[in-house]
Amino acid sequence: MNTSFDKLIHSETPVLIDFYATWCGPCQMLGPVLKQVKDSLGERISIIKIDVDKNQEIATVYQVRGVPTMMLFQKGKQLWRQSGVLSKEEIISVIIEKSE
Numbered sequence: 001m002n003t004s005f006d007k008l009i010h011s012e013t014p015v016l017i018d019f020y021a022t023w024c025g026p027c028q029m030l031g032p033v034l035k036q037v038k039d040s041l042g043e044r045i046s047i048i049k050i051d052v053d054k055n056q057e058i059a060t061v062y063q064v065r066g067v068p069t070m071m072l073f074q075k076g077k078q079l080w081r082q083s084g085v086l087s088k089e090e091i092i093s094v095i096i097e098k099s100e
Contacts, residue, residue, distance in 0.1 A: 013044070021051065026084065
């Protein structure tokens with residue numbers, strides 16, 4: 001397992017992982033939405049984009065079968081997982097609701 005990924009998801013700060021692919025249309029639509037989420041929440045969230053084609057091992061471990069797939073982690077625990085494109089408001093409300 002990728003140790004830097006492992007360190008990332010064990011953070012006290014919630015970490016939203018966006019599993020994406022460069023060839024995926026919906027993934028490209030999600031990019032600007034995640035930027036708005038980061039702009040809104042600032043230091044309260046870390047957002048990491050992971051290219052499934054370049055990081056197949058992590059994608060396999062987390063059974064990412066479709067992109068985009070977002071996962072929210074905090075202190076090493078997966079708090080939430082969703083495939084597809086959500087609105088900025090939906091993503092922010094999930095982060096606030098699920099994280100401590």
